[in-house]
Amino acid sequence: MNATIKNVRDILEQVVDPEIPVLTIADLGILQDVGWNEGRLQVVITPTYSGCPAMHAIEHDIAAVLRENGYENVEVKTQLSPAWTTDWLSESGREKLLQYGIVPPLGSADKQSLRIVAASLECPRCRSDNTEKISEFGSTPCKALYKCNDCLEPFDYFKCI
Numbered sequence: 001m002n003a004t005i006k007n008v009r010d011i012l013e014q015v016v017d018p019e020i021p022v023l024t025i026a027d028l029g030i031l032q033d034v035g036w037n038e039g040r041l042q043v044v045i046t047p048t049y050s051g052c053p054a055m056h057a058i059e060h061d062i063a064a065v066l067r068e069n070g071y072e073n074v075e076v077k078t079q080l081s082p083a084w085t086t087d088w089l090s091e092s093g094r095e096k097l098l099q100y101g102i103v104p105p106l107g108s109a110d111k112q113s114l115r116i117v118a119a120s121l122e123c124p125r126c127r128s129d130n131t132e133k134i135s136e137f138g139s140t141p142c143k144a145l146y147k148c149n150d151c152l153e154p155f156d157y158f159k160c161i
């Protein structure tokens with residue numbers, strides 16, 4: 001990796017998920033590649049959820065933050081295949097989610113393991129496993145809403161996809 005590409009990747013650490021501002025695009029695993037293409041700086045990303053409105057904000061933020069740092073000729077390219085899954089979330093991203101009060105996806109995107117694990121989610125606040133699912137959809141379609149029966153706080157679960 002040359003110095004410019006490293007610099008660009010450092011700058012892109014400032015770009016976060018508008019819905020979960022503790023997660024950078026690198027934490028999310030959506031930042032695929034940074035490189036040069038015929039004199040233009042090309043940033044390749046894979047969107048998380050199709051139709052997720054946050055993705056447009058992220059594309060815009062990538063171009064804006066690079067422009068602020070002197071990179072004028074920037075192309076943000078979207079790569080749809082292979083499709084993003086929650087397996088691409090980084091370890092540090094999962095820890096940040098938990099500290100933010102959202103339970104990170106447990107297991108892999110394998111639906112069978114999801115169903116088993118999701119039956120015994122641990123409350124991110126008090127660590128109780130006496131929790132129940134309230135709704136399949138939390139604040140966004142990417143999350144399910146749970147409630148802790150011990151501390152009585154609701155919390156989001158970042159669903160596996």
Ligand SMILES: [Zn+2]
Pocket residue numbers: 123124125126127128148149150151152153
């Ligand atoms: Zn609790």
